[in-house]
Amino acid sequence: MFVLILSFAFVAALLPGVASLLGRRVFYVAALVPTGAFIWGVWAYSQIATTGPLIEQAAWVPQLGLTLGLRFDGFAFLMLSLVAGIGVLVFVYAGSYFHTEPIIGRFAATLLLFAGSMLGLVLSDNLLALFMFWELTSITSYLLISIEDNKAAARTGALQALLMTGMGGLAMLGGFVLLGEAADTYSMAELLARPPSGSVVNVALLLVLIGAFTKSAQVPFHSWLPRAMNAPTPVSSYLHSATMVTAGVYLVARFTPAFAEYSLWRPLVITFGLTTMLLGAYRSLRQHDLKLLLAYGTISQLGLMMLLFGVGTKESIFAGCTLLLAHGIFKAALFMLVGIIDHQTHTRDLRVLGGLHAQWPVVAVTAGIVAASMAGIPPLFGFLAKEEALAALGETGFAWGALVLLGVVVGSSLTVAYSARFVWGAFGPRQVTMIRDQDYVGNEAVGEQAPKPSNMFLAPVFVLAALTVVFGVLPWLVDPMIARAYESLVGKSTDHHLALWHGFGQALALSAVAIGAGCALFWRRKRIEELQESMPRVPSAQRGYDRTVKGLLEVADAVTGFVQHGSLPIYLGVILLTMIVLPGVPLLRDSVMPDLWFADSPMQVVVGFIMVVCACAAAVARRRFAAVILVGAVGYGMAALFVMQGAPDLAITQLLIETLGVAVFVLAFRHLPADFVRPKLRGSQVARIAVAALAGLFIFGFTLFAIGARTEPSISGEYLDKAYSEGGGHNVVNVIVVDFRGFDTMGEIVVLAVAALGVAAIVRAKRSPTTAEPESSTTEVEV
Template sequence: MNEPNLIFLLVLLPLAGSVVAATLPAGARTGTAWLSGLVLGAGLLILAGLHGPVAEGGVLRTTLPWVPSLGLNLDFRLDGFSWLFVTLVLGIGVLVVLYARYYLAPSDPAPRFHAGILAFTGAMIGMLTSGNVIMLVVFWELTSLISFLLIGYWHRNPAARDGARMALVVTAAGGLCLLGAMLLLGRMVGGYDLDRILASGDTIRAHPLYGTTLALFLIGAFTKSAQVPFHFWLPNAMAAPTPVSAFLHSATMVKAGVFLLVRFSPALGGTEVWFFAVTGTGMATLLIGAVIALFRHDLKGLLAYSTISHLGLITALAGLGSNGAIVAAIFHIANHAVFKASLFMAAGIIDHESGTRDMRRLSGLMRLMPATGSLAIVAAAAMAGVPLLNGFLSKEMFFAEAVEWHNGTWLDNSLPYLATLASVFSVAYSLRFIATVFFGAPPTDLPKTPHEPVRWLRRPVELLVLICLVVGIIPGLTLGPTLNMAARSVLGADMPTYSVAVWHGFNTPLLMSLAALVLGAALYFTFSTRIAQGPEGPPVIHKLQAQRLYERFMLAATWTGPRRLLRLVGPDRLQPQLRLLVLLAIAGATYMLWRSVQIEPWLGPTPLNAGFLLMWVVGATCAVAAAWQAKYHRFAALVLLGGAGLVTCLTFAWFSAPDLAVTQLLVEVVTTVLILLGLRWLPKRLQEIPGDRLRSARVRRSLDLVIAVVFGATVSIIAFVVMTRPQLSTVGDWFLRNAYSEGGGTNVVNVILVDFRAFDTFGEITVLVIVALTVFALLRRFRPATEIAGQPEQQATPTARALRDYMLVPSVIMQWMFPVLIVLAAYLFLRGHDLPGGGFSGGVTLAIAFLLQYLATHVRWVEARLTVLPTRWMGFGLLIAGGTGVGSWVFGYPFLTAHAQYVDLPLIGEVPAATAMLFDLGVFGAVVGATVLMLIAIAHQSLRSPRPRSQDEAARSEHEEAA
């Protein structure tokens, strides 16, 4: 197998292993541990195989095209730096898997843990080796997501849930910023290839968007690496199981941010902004983290803040950007991973065996668990930077850079002092860890009696501490070459080789180290009792927590803010929403007018006809009066509405739209009857609604009036502007030319509906049928309000009874009109293809014929004599229309292709016989059925036995009790 495929395997193997682990049974503790151990071990073997080519300074690449048009490929590349980092991830991963096997309780589901660890490893390796910056961000977010799952591993613990959510919100938000930065970078250099971006440092730094890009990039890196002020998620993430804390939150994931800083320093670094932002933040984090760590009583809390502080150190080094600083940063990434992972594991052992992590309760454990104690002391000494341990070396390099590197700014000048000060605190908290936990009086009052853990729980710690010692004593022989290889892949092949040695002579950095050790010890021993009695966190500062800000922000963003917004525009109040809708329409219309007015010259308006003007004086009066009366005089408003509708209908007739006029007239009749039928179910409105005369109501009405007038004016202006421009040729011309030759009909509107655009019409009659069925279904469950059930009081008065006699004449006429109307419907339907008419108008006419019978007599009389089956009509209509469409398939044409010809019938003459006519028959049936179903459903309401709602509810509760 060749090398590119091996890189693929490196990423794919853990991800595939994760899927396998997830499917194993919950009890398979040893099995899953073996699985993940072997998978990670195989990864290490692959890395060993790839070491040769990488050590020669080569970059191994492999590409799998994914979305080439977007420049999105699965590019993977492995160079010295990522080789070192991947080795770190896999190596510590193996140890964590071993440790977790004995750390997790038998009741903890092991497969879920290992699936998470393996998936995280895969994502992390993907992030480290990605050669495409977009894929890098994808893997980056994947690590955030899996970190969320792993922190929340004990999901019954609320602290774990909160910590997991906080980590996800902070790091995923940072990831989004990072995505923004990567997209901008891609724009600047014209591609998302990592190598290309790294090689275009000068272009990027000179680009006007450099500042924005840098800010987004740094937010991404800082959130992940827990830099101030985004550091607060890391201590809360300590609710995770200790193996997770050791793996993700000290050794690997949190290093992703500094990895990115080091990786991108050739492209983005080297400017003064970079120095101040990165080194400044790093130094602040270094100092703040070290100070807070000293005051934490929780073991893992101390280690978490110490991790934050060390991440700050690496960030500060990345900000300096000199060759030595980059070497030191990489060196410290590795060293910190080793000693901090071992410390977390040791803290986990202490927690596991003694039942507490509170340093105020622990003491004198050296006597009870000497081996673990010795290991922890060596690791803590490495953390403090004691000579002959690995932490000392990289810290010395940091001091050396702080002293030697200069750019003349105040931050640069204060670097040595800040570094020493932070180091003093670092020594002090390491000392506190050692002194309180392992020395002093024997512990009393612990949940468990501590003893040495099982052998295998201690093995990973032993190995890590051994590495601390070996690297600390003979760095040049162990990590030195690899370090140079890694630094060379970041800085370029011409970087001089750094010799990493223990002894550099008696120089300033050594003095700083010694001073830090002495002062740190003095600091701790002076204040040890006061620290132990103090609050959880340094005096004064523990009250100013970034976490509070975060919590306040989250509360506002996810609770109070949305609620306020909901109260403002929420769905429980319709009027503000509709008002908003009208305002939006006005805004859209105004925008349109703003852009399009005065593009073309005016046409002279057509001459005014006095009759037309008069007609619309009546129509407009009707409309305004209907609006005015709709609240208290519903019947009057309905009649006025009908008046406006009639004028609309006449307008259609006036301007050459006979089809519209006919349909509008018929629909007008049906709508009016429908609303009339609905009127009696509304509450009586004999007196004024209380509050109508209030000032606020008046203000609201006046405001709405202004909005409505503006709305009407904009609509009016648009209509006028469009009508006075010459018309461009539209697709309508084609329809006019081809209606007869292609569609076999002379009425173009009808031909469009049943032939050219028949599919739309098919959809429309389907909607009509659905609405009718919905109406029917809604009314089946309808319970009228109790006070209006039964016979209306108007019908009980003597006048009403007299009126019923007067109605005899119209009702006889209506009954006699039934056959006439049926003929009219047939006529309208049949002529539709050639002359105004068609399925719609014919259908509505037939529906009116039925309706008149209901009006003329009453429901029971009609239904005793006439069986109308509206659902059959609808089904029949839809089937015919659909069947006509499907029929064209038989002849090899697409759905709804129509065929037209004229048939010579005896006596009648030439008759159009297009298949479109058959389709129109379907429209006819569906319209009849739907209209009649709706009207009958409402009309039937008066027949229902009125049942008070209270009775209804009583029945329902009885039913529920029975159930």
């Protein structure tokens, strides 16, 4: 499994280089990797029936007892089927979606990296490794959404997605750490087998839910998903329908069997899930952009999945697994259809689309099939999933179960309405309407002039549409996969099976009610739109996010204007005072002074006295050259002290540094006045003198305290013992510099070399001035 995950990164690293040779065929090469992953998953799935879950482990940080573990079970296979199976179709689809854009190689590589990250997420058994892959999906998602970085909307949407999912991920990390410490293990399998208890666990679960809610776009963290629709359609078909947005659902599904009975878990998940389902479906009815309509529909479906897993009964978990698979199939197909429509007609606006059924009859039928699956129309796979959900919620036995069931029926009715709105708006009769808003200005329907998409472009959609029909009519094909996923979550097998016909019952009746109510809503769609437009403007998560970001930027500007006002003396003074106060107070309170002695020899006293005199003279010198010489004399005195202490190498180094420093100062001072400006002694000058004196005294005192605070033996003795035996040198200092601390020395050399190159570049630029070209009058400036 480790090799499988690493293969995604390895191939992704090669794709940008070969993209210039292969063009858009690079997507077909990239598709081979998820194809291999899917084939391996099918093979591994056949093995776990007899051997149990496949487990691989590798030492990560042995000193901390951390092991990187991967675990493949039935639920992991369900998620792998979505990640790898739909991934193959998305790569094939992207081969027709793009042409010769320069971003092809970068896009294919990033999309493959995302697929590998998502695969690592669903296979991870270690909580910290899961968090690592979780954040990798957020980062790669950011890169994919902003792949067309010349578009401000894409950059804004990518940043919002990264901020919201990233902050949720940090909260989740805190929850993982609390859970891991409480359970004394970071293995998810061990944690769920023996869940800890206590008030700390409730806090940890709350933090984990925040991470899951932000990733799966639950209210009020859902606003990033509609903004992410600025990404190319292959991104929406993959990340925002079947993979990344289901990561939070995946986490809740894993945790629910162990933590459903905890006080916070079930009420929070059900409340947020039901609210998300209803709000997402309602907002979907208000959208004129096909992609936004599906985005809010995705939010609604994610809410239903979250609710089903949050209920935590055996029936609801089985229904959640079914809906997870069904949603991935029909929603990926619908997003691909939107991409095809946009690609061929150059618009996604429902108010100007029309007549596509005449131009593309097969495509229209296919769109009707997958939209009907989303609406829960029999005999499609989506109907089976919706009926399983209604049946499970009708048997919860909770006091508030009827209210939840009613909410799901209302949400399902809205789902039928926006599904019909999608098909009718794109493929129904031609609509000619004068539109004037910020998105579109025009009065012409475009569907009847749209060129027919190629068969290769349509092939992935046809495959997904066929799957939703086949799995609906022949559910026994997919029933073992759902049952095995259920068994992995609950730990017990089930005698419940998918079936197209369970007989007349409550679930079937509620499905009929939802379909009938949804059709009625669609029939009265104009009246519904008028009511929606007449409703007062209510607070939205997007406006809340925008105002929060705006407020943070304003506060940042104010703070920066206050502390970064351009005075270098004040900057230096603040730094020095901070250095003095923060460590100085605990040092004075808790430190122990070492045993001190005055000097080892009279010569040290003489040299020290000369150094003090030179330092004081340098501080009051009137001529710059004299000050430089006096400062150099202080350095030479330090070199003399090194010689007296038996460290000739340090003395030579000090002499070279001081000589070089004096030479540089002298060269620089040729361009400055010979004398210092003698300012009058004012309050600010006194303050600077005081800060300088305190800094000097602090460094002197800190050195003494550091010596007195030593409680462990010095490592210098070990250096002396091993300098010759392991370092092969008689000079201890040389061995330390080039052997024991060789990487430190290499880093210092690199820093000096880079600085020298920078200085050389500046000098060269000064010697060969160039004439700047005038700016074009068409230069775009972003404010």
